[in-house]
Amino acid sequence: MNSQFKKGVLELIVLVSVNKKDMYGYELVLEVSKVVDVNEGTIYPLLKRLTNENYFETYLMESTEGPSRKYYKITVLGQSRLKELKDAWKEFSDSVNNFIKESDKDE
Amino acid sequence: MNSQFKKGVLELIVLVSVNKKDMYGYELVLEVSKVVDVNEGTIYPLLKRLTNENYFETYLMESTEGPSRKYYKITVLGQSRLKELKDAWKEFSDSVNNFIKESDKDE
DNA sequence: CTAACTACCTTGCATTGTCAAGTACTAAAT
DNA sequence: ATTTAGTACTTGACAATGCAAGGTAGTTAG
Numbered sequence: 001m002n003s004q005f006k007k008g009v010l011e012l013i014v015l016v017s018v019n020k021k022d023m024y025g026y027e028l029v030l031e032v033s034k035v036v037d038v039n040e041g042t043i044y045p046l047l048k049r050l051t052n053e054n055y056f057e058t059y060l061m062e063s064t065e066g067p068s069r070k071y072y073k074i075t076v077l078g079q080s081r082l083k084e085l086k087d088a089w090k091e092f093s094d095s096v097n098n099f100i101k102e103s104d105k106d107e
Numbered sequence: 108m109n110s111q112f113k114k115g116v117l118e119l120i121v122l123v124s125v126n127k128k129d130m131y132g133y134e135l136v137l138e139v140s141k142v143v144d145v146n147e148g149t150i151y152p153l154l155k156r157l158t159n160e161n162y163f164e165t166y167l168m169e170s171t172e173g174p175s176r177k178y179y180k181i182t183v184l185g186q187s188r189l190k191e192l193k194d195a196w197k198e199f200s201d202s203v204n205n206f207i208k209e210s211d212k213d214e
Numbered sequence: 215c216t217a218a219c220t221a222c223c224t225t226g227c228a229t230t231g232t233c234a235a236g237t238a239c240t241a242a243a244t
Numbered sequence: 245a246t247t248t249a250g251t252a253c254t255t256g257a258c259a260a261t262g263c264a265a266g267g268t269a270g271t272t273a274g
Contacts, residue, residue: 003115003229003262003263004114004115004116004118004229004230004261004262005114005115005116005195005196005199005200006114006261006262007111007112007113007114007115007229007230007231007260007261007262008110008111008112008114008260008261009111009112009203010262011111011261012203012207013203013206016206016207016210017210019210020210024221024222025221025222025223026220026221026222027221029221034206035202035203035206036199036202036203038262038263039262039263039264040221040222040223041223041224041225041262041263041264041265041266042261042262042263044222044223044224045223045224045261045262046261046262048223063220063221063270063271064271065219065220065221065270065271065272066219066220066221066222066269066270066271066272067220067221067222067268067269067270067271068221068222068270069220069221069222070221070222086207088112089112089203089207092112092143093200093203093204095142095143096116096119096120096142096143096196096200097200099120099123099141099142100119100123100193100196103123103124103126103127110231110232110260111231111260111261113230113231114229114230114231114260114261114262115229115230117230117231118230131252131253132252132253133251133252133253134252136252145231145232146231146232146233147252147253147254148231148232148233148234148254148255148256149230149231149232151252151253151254151255152230152231152255153230153231155254156230170239170240170251170252171240171241172239172240172241172250172251172252173238173239173240173241173250173251173252174237174238174239174240174251174252174253175239175252175253176251176252176253177252177253
């Protein structure tokens with residue numbers, strides 16, 4: 001897969017995921033990987049950034065299957081960021097798809 | 108617009124454009140800008156890279172409206188790269204759109 | 215007890231795009 | 245004749261994002 005396409009979209013995918021339900025980092029790696037290949041070294045720094053920007057809050061919970069889990073919960077600010085990004089993505093991908101379709105036509 | 112979305116897609120848009128007809132750099136800046144905001148400092152280095160990778164060939168032509176224009180012409184290799192990128196983009200954007208749609212549903 | 219899995223985090227690197235500036239040619243306005 | 249605006253290309257310092265590879269540590273199964 002073309003790794004460049006991912007740029008910026010990962011933030012959207014993570015926001016969409018955490019918006020559905022609180023999630024911890026490792027879980028997100030698995031969830032996000034269903035859509036696009038992604039690696040821990042990408043997700044953890046991203047989660048930190050999104051938390052710093054107040055899109056997420058965090059809390060710890062013990063697990064019976066390993067070390068404690070740090071859960072991420074979306075904030076109100078995070079939800080507005082999500083909407084913003086979702087709209088931007090839609091506009092962007094539509095416009096790219098349109099451009100490709102147009103040029104396929106006249107051949 | 109989210110500038111990160113652009114990463115990797117610009118190459119696709121440029122390939123699509125030059126595949127339609129030979130174009131010079133400045134013309135491409137204008138053409139590509141119809142789809143995504145872009146500036147000269149992005150396009151020219153990209154054209155150089157794509158030429159180095161043998162996706163494009165170039166030739167010069169004089170202009171009555173300014174300095175000579177360097178035209179870019181797609182190669183056979185460039186066409187296969189175009190197909191590759193187009194398919195990858197389709198798969199990628201479909202999968203992202205699907206993921207967003209799925210999560211919109213259960214609300 | 216040790217391997218395997220869960221869970222988290224960090225550092226250095228590569229790639230790609232941005233900004234800002236500079237060069238140079240042509241044509242129209244002053 | 246000189247300035248201005250538009251066309252056209254180039255470069256270098258910079259920022260953002262993702263990846264690879266490594267580290268720490270708790271839990272469970274063999």
